[in-house]
Amino acid sequence: MWHILKYIARRGRVTEPPPEPLEGAHRAAHAIHADLLAILGRALAIRHVDAGSCNGCDLEINALNNPYYNIEGLGIRFVASPRHADMLLVTGPVSRHMEVALRRTYDATPAPKLVVAVGDCGCSGGIFGESYASCGGVANVIPVDVTVPGCPPPPAEILAGILAAVQARPPIGAGEAASADFEPGFN
């Protein structure tokens, strides 16, 4: 135990400031925290769905959990079920064999829900395109709010895409009167 504590103490904290969702300077983690609370009223829960990727994008999503990006420190966490999720993070072209599973995952996610398509394949089908085995981009199967291009996009860009999707959503309360108006965009 002493050895472990010593190792931790010597390395210190390596967490970096998070990226800006759109343009501009870096913001402090507490500002993102405050945004998430204003918009969602709670921490952001993400369910990742690999719909047919080469696993490159999945490696970069995994990297968001490392101490440099420290995504949980921002109030964002990956959850094990779509029923617990506010957002689906989808990678890969959607293979025809994953089409039904992706639709069911989407249906199981409570509304209002956000979908971020990650990687060139998620955006357009990428190098795999559309074929007897591939439906192409994620938007061909479920509605997509934000796309993050790249092959694969680095973790900071994926995080920026996640934050952009959250910010595009009206704060809690704002949609109450007009829920019928904005809901279709998130269904």
Add this chain to the structure above:
Amino acid sequence: MEFFGLDCRFDRLDAPLPIFGARVHAAQWSALALAVAEARGRLVSLWGSDERATGDGFAVSAAYATADGLLWAKLGLDAAKPAYPDISRFFPAAIRMQRAARDLVGIEAEDAADDRPWLRHGAWPADYFPLRIGNTGQEHFEPQADAYPFVLVDGDGVHEIAVGPVHAGTIEPGHFRFSVVGEKVLRLEERLGYKHKGIERRFMGMDTDEGARLAGRVSGDSTVAYAWAYAMATESLAGVKAPQRAAWLRALLLERERVANHLGDLGALGNDAAFGFALAQFSRLREDWLRLNRECFGHRLLMDCVRPGGVARDLDADACVKLRRQVTAIAREVAELKDIYDEHAGLQDRLVTTGRVTPELAQRLGLTGLAGRASGQTADLRADFPWPPYDGLAVTACTHRNGDVAARVAMRFEECFASLRMIDALVAGLPGGAVHEPVLVVRDGVGAGWIEGWRGEVFVALETNAQGRIARCHCHDPSWQNWPVLEHAIIGNIVPDFPLINKSFNLSYSGQDL
């Protein structure tokens, strides 16, 4: 050359590793399988192709690893009734490959015991074969009913747990059907193919440069291994040799890919045994590693760095200094973390004896690569057939005999140290010269590449057509061999240990689903 006393001449391909090809007839096909099995050789891959465009009907190919090198045997099949003798009697790993060859090309293994589809679920009908000439691959069918007959386990108190294809973590999709009593697993049956996205069809008609990009995306975690195997195939096809400096840079990239994956896995394995400290520290080291990849090679995962004829960019002196400095720093940190792993009784308790594959079982089922070496199978192409620059690095394969999760963890630590040593030697002795040699288009050519990736041996077989474009490109992932063995590794273990055992193999879904 002749092998095993068979009356058929194998020609050596122009590759840096000993790779031989021959056309065989049906009797030789079976005799070769038997001879390789008796000599304790391995089945590397099996695949089919449609050669009716050149008037040859269909063909089935098998690649075997023997003490003399890789033997690629191709058997021509009748265009009206394409069938070939089953080889799964000698090599159990052939079962899924034969089922996949039927799904994609429509060639049958005669009297095969398991005739269920493998890569085809409900996306296309049973009488459509995407790799047949005449089909474009752009056909679209209404989804069919998908009723896969899993093997049923019966008995008092036996129940099933169905998991996937969407899993609970950030991992790839696949379906696992556990038959359990209480917590104890009696049987696991895997069903894969969810990620099948038509890669082999996509290759057909591409030019060989375009193909390199696709080959590098068969399995993203092994992009360097695939890109190098593919580049070796194009070079052997064209009779071109990559410059010496390029070969050294390729090995540098391959070893960096190995270390990146081992660092990631070591952290994840600790985490799956509830040791969160390990994930935090190893993922930090992996991030340091990937950031320097981007700085020196332009890509965090090293995609598209290896290309036919050489590598995409050169390394300057400044980058060499940084690479060597990092090797020293990471080696020190990993050594310290290894001490922590070794001393941690609670962690070792979860790892030792969990998910055991004995050397006998590993040999019988054809377990390969890193997992194979953890179960006493000594094969490592870098040590067995050291091609440049490995011939100057004195590589010895790391091996263990316990075959449990602890052995696969120990393998990763040892290979990490060995690769770090190699990276330092490669950078220190980097020869001068060009890093790329043009590769000419060759019509009706045949080439092959064979590389020891971090997971195991990656094999690429490449054939061009009369226009010099790709007629057939088959990419083989070692996961084909190892997935079936995972079904055995879990038997008798408890369900909560499955993530740990699965991670200790860390197999590719994408690489086998194609």
